[in-house]
Amino acid sequence: MSRSKNKQRYAKKSLGQNFLVDKNYVDKIISALDPKSNQTVVEIGAGRGAITRELVKSAGKVLAIEIDRDLIPILLDDFSGYENFQLIEKDALEIDFKNLLALQNTPIYTKLVANLPYYISTAILQHLIRYRGSFSEFVLMLQREVVERITAEAGNKERGFLTVLIKAYFETEKLFDVTPKAFRPAPKVWSSVVRLKPKAAQEILEPELFREIVSLGFGQKRKTILNNLKNAKDQLGDLIERKGGVNVVLDSVEIDKGLRAEALEVDDWFALSNSLSQKS
Ligand code: SAM
Numbered sequence: 001m002s003r004s005k006n007k008q009r010y011a012k013k014s015l016g017q018n019f020l021v022d023k024n025y026v027d028k029i030i031s032a033l034d035p036k037s038n039q040t041v042v043e044i045g046a047g048r049g050a051i052t053r054e055l056v057k058s059a060g061k062v063l064a065i066e067i068d069r070d071l072i073p074i075l076l077d078d079f080s081g082y083e084n085f086q087l088i089e090k091d092a093l094e095i096d097f098k099n100l101l102a103l104q105n106t107p108i109y110t111k112l113v114a115n116l117p118y119y120i121s122t123a124i125l126q127h128l129i130r131y132r133g134s135f136s137e138f139v140l141m142l143q144r145e146v147v148e149r150i151t152a153e154a155g156n157k158e159r160g161f162l163t164v165l166i167k168a169y170f171e172t173e174k175l176f177d178v179t180p181k182a183f184r185p186a187p188k189v190w191s192s193v194v195r196l197k198p199k200a201a202q203e204i205l206e207p208e209l210f211r212e213i214v215s216l217g218f219g220q221k222r223k224t225i226l227n228n229l230k231n232a233k234d235q236l237g238d239l240i241e242r243k244g245g246v247n248v249v250l251d252s253v254e255i256d257k258g259l260r261a262e263a264l265e266v267d268d269w270f271a272l273s274n275s276l277s278q279k280s
Contacts, residue, residue, distance in 0.1 A: 016117025022182035035059035044114035097131035132198040147192035226257040
């Protein structure tokens with residue numbers, strides 16, 4: 001083991017470090033991602049390079065992001081010999097992916113792969129929504145419950161704000177589960193790998209309004225959509241009032257007022273938020 005590798009023996013819990021050590025799962029992730037020599041792949045949280053090691057062999061360019069300074073020498077030791085490798089020592093949440101990729105002068109086939117640090121996976125998903133236009137697909141490892149939540153169909157109790165937000169912008173496909181034994185240290189929970197493909201057409205007139213209405217609709221999960229929307233305040237409250245009140249608004253888009261938010265399809269949420277938009 002080289003000197004730089006001795007610099008970090010222990011995983012940092014605070015950075016969600018559960019390193020993938022089972023090569024079978026690395027291979028499954030790589031084959032799901034299928035990186036090609038004319039493609040750029042961004043990896044969030046390169047860690048000790050379990051996934052990076054395979055990426056540099058097949059992708060045209062690898063942009064590996066890692067926040068932990070102690071891992072930087074390890075990654076440089078292992079990969080600086082590869083011309084297609086670039087290390088970005090930064091918090092992924094602070095990265096403007098549009099700018100980053102514009103600087104690369106890369107083709108449009110940019111993919112993103114990550115064994116995400118679970119403590120910020122929701123924040124990263126929301127960050128990636130903003131930059132979805134810069135990527136052709138994401139292959140992400142997340143906590144199994146999070147994957148179950150974001151892939152839940154209408155009517156499933158797991159369905160929530162994040163499900164609707166993700167499904168509004170992506171086609172989602174759960175790929176496979178990963179046992180805790182595949183990591184070191186082993187996490188307490190199972191993980192799953194999911195593929196997210198940005199939808200080409202966008203049906204949301206006002207993204208902020210959409211977020212607000214979905215968030216309010218799921219406010220209290222046991223309540224009906226009608227009762228949750230009655231809690232609208234400020235600008236949203238005014239908008240609903242101007243359109244004749246919650247009952248009228250729900251009737252106008254043919255949403256059954258007795259339903260709970262989890263029963264609504266993504267198209268219902270589009271119709272609801274667009275009906276309130278000034279742009280409609
Ligand atoms: N890709 C490696 C693997 O599969 O073994 C490491 C995965 S580990 C679950 C998550 C990695 O993300 C860690 O290396 C951690 O330091 C890094 N990380 C945590 N927070 C981050 C952030 N905000 N931005 C970039 N990397 C981060």
